[in-house]
Amino acid sequence: MSALKTNPGNTFEDFSIGQVIEHATPRTITAGDVALYVALTGSRFALECAEPFAHTLGFPEAPVDDWLVFHMVFGKTVPDVSLNAVANLGYAAGRFLAPVFVGDTIQATSEVIGLKENSSGESGTVYVRSIGRNQLGETVLDYVRWVMVRKRDKASPAPTAHVPSLPDAVPVESLVVPEGLVLEAYDPARAGSPWRFDDYAAGERIDHVDGMTIEEAEHQLATRLYQNTAKVHFNQFEQEKGRFGRRLIYGGHVISLTRALSFNGLGNAFKIVGLNGGRHVAPCFAGDTVYAWSEVVEAEPVPGRVDLGALRLRTYGVKNRTAADFPGRIDGGYDPAVILELDYWALMPR
Amino acid sequence: MSALKTNPGNTFEDFSIGQVIEHATPRTITAGDVALYVALTGSRFALECAEPFAHTLGFPEAPVDDWLVFHMVFGKTVPDVSLNAVANLGYAAGRFLAPVFVGDTIQATSEVIGLKENSSGESGTVYVRSIGRNQLGETVLDYVRWVMVRKRDKASPAPTAHVPSLPDAVPVESLVVPEGLVLEAYDPARAGSPWRFDDYAAGERIDHVDGMTIEEAEHQLATRLYQNTAKVHFNQFEQEKGRFGRRLIYGGHVISLTRALSFNGLGNAFKIVGLNGGRHVAPCFAGDTVYAWSEVVEAEPVPGRVDLGALRLRTYGVKNRTAADFPGRIDGGYDPAVILELDYWALMPR
């Protein structure tokens, strides 16, 4: 009787193209979430930290950090999408569409847009487009991710394979600049960096210098805050029997740490607007020290705006070594220290 | 001179029947407390997480988690009641009487309602009825607990023994349904479970499946948040000389973890209304992984309400093994893995 009442998570067989999942636990984002996010990451971007700074940019109040919004949406999708995931394979076509403020309530919905069984017959790739909406029904975030999910039964028939066509990057024309944004009064001294859009060039590489060691309690607090229920992050009793013998750190926590570290070198990259792609190249564990570096992939003007530009950045998270020599892709793979490759668009004042 | 100014805690001799203690440090509960509670427990009940969800149930805003309220009240009683406690023996007759909202200020008062010296002459049991009130003077929580407290002097005379008569369980008739509660618009998809009151039956057992490993920093953060000052939770220098050699985790943190885990199987048990009894069967330490399972003891209609019922639940916290085979009482004692047995009433929509 009881087995019926608990959520075993969906297996590959449970997904079908076009299926829409309304995820549980809408979440009102509070000043408490924002403070915890700062305590967990050390983020220093002035726009999210200071109401008056946000006002000078035309925001009614300080917006919530973009990655915090992402994690809140992502976390809600986990019980339905990736509880039985073997791996989180990739992201694409992500756009941050409307700022989120303290007091807004975010709820998440996912649509299955692709399915492909693996040749082993033991698992398959599920592509979902996940959407976060606020209490007014406005979409605040929209992204695709794909995960490898176990099958319940190797013998169950494979669905017709459908791999969605996904862009390599979000075109700069479809990035959304926050409504009402003005940059005349942008104060680089208070923002913490004198460097503006035109100081950056495609191909430039920036070592973010600092390193941050992660503790077990920290990533667990972060991941629970987002109500991400993936078992691998929390259960040492189970994990110690597994492949790594340890709890895995939620890849999103690594994203947030690299973003916070990137303040040192990208302090005026004040707003994330697009997520082009991302790969959690290797696992990260408590005790690991994370460093980061970024490459400017593109530096593009934003249509209709003379006051800002969009930097397409590829940020690498690296562990247990500095990023001074820019460890990244090598020989079609990655330097063994790389744990994250993230490709995204950020706005910067000109 | 200085010894006079510090609180040594009360010993058994300091308590007398009818004594009323106004506890220190009234506490305004904030959005920060609520966010930390989610980060520390991973709780996912929609009522406390989402303002719009709370509105659909007739609440003016999202209420504070019932156990967070309990811990705030409990914490305030510690410096006066249990600083010299040898053991926290039990709870009874607990009722959650009025919802608490962010911005409410809780203060706590205890009355001594029972005393019984132990035959050893070295300690005795103190029974207190503790009450939490909000800034309007409304009682929000009312419960009895009893603790074994050391005597200062073995030779001091024993008080007349008085053991209060306590109910095995709070009668369903005296449970208080939050004022204005309406359930017509209750959305089980957003709440995260399709199972309603009538789907549960007395005797049913539910394995909550997931496990959560506790870190030292986590339980210390939680216990300090509640301003619970019991020394055993915080001082490793002292504890390493003691019986366990380690800091003990506040039993209330285990209660909160089991409640959060119970979401998986009891997702619509949206409101705790009564605390019938509880026992911290064995200590819990950092590094332990907590699992939980629940038995439905009674499934009772609530007088005057056709839209909800009350489940009397007995939840067991278990450590370092799964709860799949429902480890509980055996041979008049408990399975060695059991750390908590908690008997309480929760409301669920029909």
Added chain:
Amino acid sequence: MSALKTNPGNTFEDFSIGQVIEHATPRTITAGDVALYVALTGSRFALECAEPFAHTLGFPEAPVDDWLVFHMVFGKTVPDVSLNAVANLGYAAGRFLAPVFVGDTIQATSEVIGLKENSSGESGTVYVRSIGRNQLGETVLDYVRWVMVRKRDKASPAPTAHVPSLPDAVPVESLVVPEGLVLEAYDPARAGSPWRFDDYAAGERIDHVDGMTIEEAEHQLATRLYQNTAKVHFNQFEQEKGRFGRRLIYGGHVISLTRALSFNGLGNAFKIVGLNGGRHVAPCFAGDTVYAWSEVVEAEPVPGRVDLGALRLRTYGVKNRTAADFPGRIDGGYDPAVILELDYWALMPR
């Protein structure tokens, strides 16, 4: 190219007398910060915990803990002042001038008021007066600190030495009592101590009894919350090659713990108003257990107020032993267990 864009921190050569530095990242203080501060320290002073208690004292709302304000200001100065500091040498002339409330935004500015190269030619002492201002431009905190900062190049010429004249203590006449403060309705039972100003006398020593063990995650959370970027607190990969082999705990976290511990004995010392001096005598590491004791240095009436007095306190933080025998200065140095000596003024009702 990228080296230009990251902040290497200032070296001794970069400072000049009269130089004014506007620090980055103004910070709106929220209910989340306040809750985290309680969770990290266990502070129990009623004024900061309860809105109604604050109202009875004439505050419009509960003020933010004084040391939390201090850390927020201090943290902002780190990237510019002490990123390359060898040691944080001292504090003087600190005054808490206006209460800070949730929603206030603090920004920090420092002026270089002293410079003195060390005889080694490898480093020098930089004296800065740091000021925290709220969004109205009111100064909320003003203090001097001096740090030893590395030189970039031993050969660079020494500046003219200038050591500012600093008071041994802030004169009681220049302490600022919060505007509108009234103490008629001060409730010692809810504050948690019956002892008032006139119960204390110069020379009195108070053992604060309790001890608190610090976890790595805790001090990292605290220090990131304050956006203090000093590398020694966060990067184990780097630290393990260094002198201690471990991350150092931000000295301000120790200040906050001793303040929280001092509640037991100084529960009515409700408001810090002056910082006379302070020394981080020895480093503190995760796993250490902190105890504290205080000496009353002076007990002074406050000009124009019959309802309160100012206690000049010298609080010692001690690690891995109790403070029952008041370990402090010995033979011109300190007991080896001492980690902090802090000299400050606190207000107390008469």
